[in-house]
Amino acid sequence: MTTTSTTTTTTYCRLCPAACGLVVELDEFGEVAHLRGDEQHALTRGFTCTKGRHLAEFHRSPNRLRSSQRRTARGGFEALAPDLAVAEVASRLQDIIAEHGPESVALYTGTQAAMASLTLPFTLAFWKALGSSRRFSSMSVDQSAKWVADARLGRWAAGQQRFADADVWMLVGTNPLISMQGGGFTAFPIHDGMRRLDEERRRGLQLIVVDPRRTELATRADLHLQLVPGTDALLFSAILHTLLAEGLHDDEFTDRWAPGLDVLRAAVAPFAPEAVATRCGLTPGEIVAAAQMFGRARKGMVTSGTGPDMGPDSELAEHLIQAVNVVCGRFPREGDALTGTATLGSAKALPAQAVSPDRHWERAVAGVTGYRALNGEWPAVSLPDEILTESPTRIRALVVSGGNPAVAVPGKARMAEALASLELLVTVDPFMSETAALAHYVIAPMVHLERPDTTRSYEGLMDKPFAQYTAPVVTAPEGVIDDWNFFLRLAWAMGRSLKVAGREYVPGDAAPTTDDVLASFAGRGRVSLEELKGEPHGRLYFDLEPVRAAAPDPATKATFDVAPDDIVTALATLADDMDRVPMADSRLLLVVRRAKEVMNSTGTQINTLMRTPPNPCHVHPDDLARLGLSDGDAVSIRSDHGIIHSWVRPDTTLRPGVASMTHGFGGAGETDPEGAGASTNRLLSAQHHLQPVSGMPLMTAVPVELTAR
Numbered sequence: 001m002t003t004t005s006t007t008t009t010t011t012y013c014r015l016c017p018a019a020c021g022l023v024v025e026l027d028e029f030g031e032v033a034h035l036r037g038d039e040q041h042a043l044t045r046g047f048t049c050t051k052g053r054h055l056a057e058f059h060r061s062p063n064r065l066r067s068s069q070r071r072t073a074r075g076g077f078e079a080l081a082p083d084l085a086v087a088e089v090a091s092r093l094q095d096i097i098a099e100h101g102p103e104s105v106a107l108y109t110g111t112q113a114a115m116a117s118l119t120l121p122f123t124l125a126f127w128k129a130l131g132s133s134r135r136f137s138s139m140s141v142d143q144s145a146k147w148v149a150d151a152r153l154g155r156w157a158a159g160q161q162r163f164a165d166a167d168v169w170m171l172v173g174t175n176p177l178i179s180m181q182g183g184g185f186t187a188f189p190i191h192d193g194m195r196r197l198d199e200e201r202r203r204g205l206q207l208i209v210v211d212p213r214r215t216e217l218a219t220r221a222d223l224h225l226q227l228v229p230g231t232d233a234l235l236f237s238a239i240l241h242t243l244l245a246e247g248l249h250d251d252e253f254t255d256r257w258a259p260g261l262d263v264l265r266a267a268v269a270p271f272a273p274e275a276v277a278t279r280c281g282l283t284p285g286e287i288v289a290a291a292q293m294f295g296r297a298r299k300g301m302v303t304s305g306t307g308p309d310m311g312p313d314s315e316l317a318e319h320l321i322q323a324v325n326v327v328c329g330r331f332p333r334e335g336d337a338l339t340g341t342a343t344l345g346s347a348k349a350l351p352a353q354a355v356s357p358d359r360h361w362e363r364a365v366a367g368v369t370g371y372r373a374l375n376g377e378w379p380a381v382s383l384p385d386e387i388l389t390e391s392p393t394r395i396r397a398l399v400v401s402g403g404n405p406a407v408a409v410p411g412k413a414r415m416a417e418a419l420a421s422l423e424l425l426v427t428v429d430p431f432m433s434e435t436a437a438l439a440h441y442v443i444a445p446m447v448h449l450e451r452p453d454t455t456r457s458y459e460g461l462m463d464k465p466f467a468q469y470t471a472p473v474v475t476a477p478e479g480v481i482d483d484w485n486f487f488l489r490l491a492w493a494m495g496r497s498l499k500v501a502g503r504e505y506v507p508g509d510a511a512p513t514t515d516d517v518l519a520s521f522a523g524r525g526r527v528s529l530e531e532l533k534g535e536p537h538g539r540l541y542f543d544l545e546p547v548r549a550a551a552p553d554p555a556t557k558a559t560f561d562v563a564p565d566d567i568v569t570a571l572a573t574l575a576d577d578m579d580r581v582p583m584a585d586s587r588l589l590l591v592v593r594r595a596k597e598v599m600n601s602t603g604t605q606i607n608t609l610m611r612t613p614p615n616p617c618h619v620h621p622d623d624l625a626r627l628g629l630s631d632g633d634a635v636s637i638r639s640d641h642g643i644i645h646s647w648v649r650p651d652t653t654l655r656p657g658v659a660s661m662t663h664g665f666g667g668a669g670e671t672d673p674e675g676a677g678a679s680t681n682r683l684l685s686a687q688h689h690l691q692p693v694s695g696m697p698l699m700t701a702v703p704v705e706l707t708a709r
């Protein structure tokens with residue numbers, strides 16, 4: 001539709017996987033004049049969040065980099081053209097690899113690398129082409145306990161049950177209505193999630209939420225267990241105890257797939273609801289009610305977010321959470337429709353059978369900290385030691401894509417020291433982030449509305465067969481480069497081919513366009529990309545048959561290991577130490593909280609998105625009164641590992657004894673810059689309370705003391 005001076009077009013938001021449909025009005029100069037939710041969008045029906053409605057600010061922010069930057073000898077930065085950036089970075093990487101080998105180069109990827117469909121595949125292909133095994137990501141300061149559980153408990157080849165088929169669902173430590181965390185993690189339908197949840201509940205779904213805060217999700221729950229932060233392992237030991245004691249487990253399933261059930265039964269015997277309820281801050285009746293509501297249902301899973309995985313005992317807690325699904329047989333059986341959809345992606349019927357645990361980390365090479373790679377990734381907290389400690393495989397060059405390790409990883413001072421000591425630090429970042437400020441090269445990428453893209457990479461998170469293509473909506477500044485293209489050109493400049501999605505990109509080939517690559521990715525899909533280009537609001541392909549679980553291999557010997565020795569030992573320690581609670585004194589327990597304005601550190605650069613001042617410390621009014629504090633008071637927040645400064649805000653959704661803030665704010669230096677928000681990272685430790693397998697640091701349920709400033 002065209003008016004005298006504006007043009008209206010449609011696209012979708014790519015700040016998070018919810019892929020909300022947008023209607024964009026462009027002014028006569030082709031700039032975004034107005035942006036709103038697309039009510040005709042087949043999947044999200046007009047929903048947007050505040051970040052999406054501020055999407056244009058990411059483009060026109062004065063902080064946005066419009067050309068790549070090279071550090072100068074005097075410590076400042078100067079602009080350089082994409083071609084020159086590629087050539088110089090390639091040359092320096094070649095030199096480092098020639099002298100020290102490929103293991104001297106490492107990769108760090110953050111959440112934003114997964115938001116455009118081509119970024120992560122090309123980043124990983126580039127790293128693979130280098131021949132290095134040194135990979136780090138934000139997963140290891142987030143949810144690596146899920147990987148440990150997969151490798152120690154086993155997993156179900158056909159994945160998760162579907163929210164849409166369930167009559168019960170238990171969500172632990174997650175608020176997907178805000179975090180938009182669905183898919184392989186929570187299985188929550190994040191697309192237009194609020195309305196979807198209301199629809200599922202009207203259909204009869206019972207919702208159980210486990211969270212120390214009465215979140216937007218918890219207010220819609222049939223049962224909300226508002227537990228003491230950090231007691232997830234105790235709670236799920238008691239839920240397993242109850243399920244097994246009351247015969248609410250699926251014995252046909254466990255007979256076939258969980259031979260260690262009796263060992264688990266004995267290991268959770270000490271955790272009767274009456275024994276753990278007080279420590280969890282619950283009543284025995286609440287724990288029994290949750291176990292019964294879940295166990296008596298026919299279909300539906302327990303899934304978790306970052307809450308239990310950031311807390312103490314996270315590897316044990318996540319094992320027990322996933323073991324509940326095994327004990328109750330809550331996995332898709334032969335013929336059941338599978339989660340995720342295949343429209344632009346290819347359809348693959350996965351067998352309804354267990355995949356035995358492989359405990360692969362035990363065979364991996366240990367790094368200088370003693371930690372080993374998990375799923376091919378090293379703990380992010382070990383990155384500074386791998387950079388600063390002399391060893392044959394010392395990391396000398398780091399490439400960062402879509403992440404900000406200087407802010408995301410606990411142990412800021414040492415991380416900053418390590419990043420500053422690198423021979424080469426290259427980051428792809430649209431803003432001069434804290435990591436970028438330490439880099440030798442900052443590659444300025446295209447952002448959001450400047451790129452063509454498809455929703456293919458989000459299909460694993462969708463429970464409806466949807467697809468959308470978007471053309472670029474606005475013109476990118478001349479000095480930026482699409483990030484997938486940076487990695488392809490960098491590989492070619494180093495004389496290396498990239499293999500991505502079944503196609504090999506060889507130096508000397510004609511340079512592909514983004515549309516060429518998107519077409520190649522969609523080549524094995526079930527819908528035509530060309531046809532999809534004629535669907536301005538995306539399309540739901542209800543005519544496509546759902547992908548269904550295939551029959552198990554009759555010869556398979558694969559089973560879950562619900563009670564391996566290390567889990568039995570951990571449960572025995574927990575039982576012996578049951579009097580221990582995370583808070584041994586009058587301090588508050590600081591828990592992590594998602595904020596609508598940001599996704600991790602993304603959004604903190606947008607002034608109009610930030611509250612003034614950002615990242616308050618939320619505290620229950622009873623605790624404020626006890627501490628003699630009032631709304632808006634400036635406070636110092638001290639943990640065993642550091643001190644930060646913020647201001648308090650009363651919050652009746654918290655249980656008393658709990659404070660709540662958001663990770664991802666603040667700067668990389670000793671103190672947080674004015675207006676940047678307090679960095680909770682300074683309250684955490686990269687040396688203490690690390691999980692034994694994953695090296696995951698304690699990021700929530702951190703004891704803190706609040707004092708007026």
Ligand code: SF4
Pocket residue numbers: 013014015016017018019020047048049050051052053180
């Ligand atoms: S950031 Fe907000 S508007 Fe954008 S996709 Fe996510 S939920 Fe939708």
